[in-house]
Structures are given as C-alpha cells and as structure tokens.
Amino acid sequence: MSRYSKVAITLHWLMAAMIIGNLAGGLLHDFVPTAGGQRLFVMNLHKSFGLTILALTLVRIGWRLSHKPPALPGYFTSGERVLAKGVHLAFYAAMLALPLSGWIMADRNARGQSWFGLFEVPKFGVSKAVAETFHEAHEILGWTMLVLIALHIAGIIKHIVLDRDNLLPRMGVGRARRA
Numbered sequence: 001m002s003r004y005s006k007v008a009i010t011l012h013w014l015m016a017a018m019i020i021g022n023l024a025g026g027l028l029h030d031f032v033p034t035a036g037g038q039r040l041f042v043m044n045l046h047k048s049f050g051l052t053i054l055a056l057t058l059v060r061i062g063w064r065l066s067h068k069p070p071a072l073p074g075y076f077t078s079g080e081r082v083l084a085k086g087v088h089l090a091f092y093a094a095m096l097a098l099p100l101s102g103w104i105m106a107d108r109n110a111r112g113q114s115w116f117g118l119f120e121v122p123k124f125g126v127s128k129a130v131a132e133t134f135h136e137a138h139e140i141l142g143w144t145m146l147v148l149i150a151l152h153i154a155g156i157i158k159h160i161v162l163d164r165d166n167l168l169p170r171m172g173v174g175r176a177r178r179a
C-alpha cells in the first residue's frame with residue numbers, strides 16, 4: 001500500500017495535534033481561572049498556535065498541490081470517494097477560515113497580539129460589528145471542524161472494522177494488512 005510523503009505525514013499529525021489542542025483550548029477557556037492570568041496565558045497560546053496553523057495550512061496546500069497523494073484503495077465505492085474527498089476539501093477550507101476568523105475577531109483586543117511573545121501580529125483595523133460577526137463565524141467553524149473530525153475518524157474506523165482495510169499506514173501509522 002502506498003503512503004503519503006513524509007512531509008505530508010508530518011504536517012498531518014503535527015497539525016491534527018495542534019487543531020485538537022486549539023479546539024479544546026477554545027471550547028474550555030471559560031473554565032480556566034482568570035485571577036492569576038491563567039486564562040490570558042491559555043488564550044495567548046490559543047492565538048499563537050492558531051496563527052501557526054494558518055501558516056502551516058498554506059505550506060500544506062502548496063505541498064498537496066505539488067505532490068500527488070496515493071490513490072484511494074480500488075474497492076472504495078464512488079459514494080465513499082466523494083465523501084472522503086469532500087471531507088478532505090472541507091478540512092482545508094476550515095483550516096484556513098477558522099484561524100482567519102479568529103484573527104479578525106480578536107483584532108480589537110486593546111493589548112494587541114504577539115506570536116509566542118516574539119513579535120507583534122499585524123492588525124486589520126475592523127469595526128466592532130465586523131469583529132462580532134467573525135466571532136460568530138469562529139464559533140460555528142469550531143463546531144464544523146469538530147463534526148469533520150468525527151466524520152473523518154468514523155470513516156477510517158469503518159474501513160478498518162467493516163472493510164478490514166487499515167487506512168492508517170497511508171498516514172504513516174503501522175504496516176498495511178492488505179495490499
């Protein structure tokens with residue numbers, strides 16, 4: 001069974017970890033205490049990782065367009081092909097739109113925004129109304145991303161359990177059971 005390239009595999013797992021971490025940070029930040037600055041710390045990490053995800057998505061799309069991925073296994077039905085490719089495409093769209101909406105939404109933060117304390121991130125200068133719209137968008141896109149992850153994992157489990165074909169080796173995890 002052919003695999004994705006090492007670069008694609010590294011980007012996939014590095015970004016999956018960062019995205020899942022950022023979803024957790026975003027959804028749970030209300031439970032983090034504010035008194036000792038912990039919430040500020042968590043949100044600064046959230047924003048810095050989010051901007052890193054945005055930059056890595058651009059690199060990843062560039063890599064994806066210039067390196068052909070391994071073909072899907074031949075037994076996939078046409079419906080499964082459309083679903084798998086649709087989820088992948090939606091992932092790329094969400095990986096761009098989610099951090100971008102967060103960046104625009106946080107634009108009016110009086111403290112400004114630094115990337116891991118190293119440099120200041122540029123501002124868009126948006127109005128309050130625009131920032132609020134992007135806040136809504138950020139929340140909806142966050143839930144959309146969670147749904148996509150659930151579909152993605154359900155698809156992979158379906159192929160492992162029902163089709164007895166392990167797709168994980170395509171993404172660099174373990175050895176293939178069947179060619």
Ligand code: HEM
Binds near residue numbers: 025029049098099
């Ligand atoms: C892929 C990257 C990102 C993911 C997965 C993500 C996910 C989330 C989620 C799920 C929430 C909770 C939404 C809610 O219930 O209100 C959230 C909140 C937030 N995000 Fe992100 N985010 C990302 C990137 C960013 C970026 C780049 C910024 C800003 C530079 C940002 C700024 C914020 C802020 C300020 C909140 C808190 C909003 C509030 O107080 O209600 N996020 N994020």
Ligand code: HEM
Binds near residue numbers: 149170
């Ligand atoms: C935030 C989480 C994740 C994101 C955004 C994500 C995104 C993607 C994308 C975009 C692709 C298609 C690559 C391409 O052809 O361009 C892909 C493939 C793949 N992913 Fe994920 N993924 C995530 C989590 C996971 C997890 C948790 C697993 C393991 C259960 C997984 C296993 C795989 C496998 C095996 C493939 C290759 C199989 C195939 O081509 O469908 N991914 N992923």
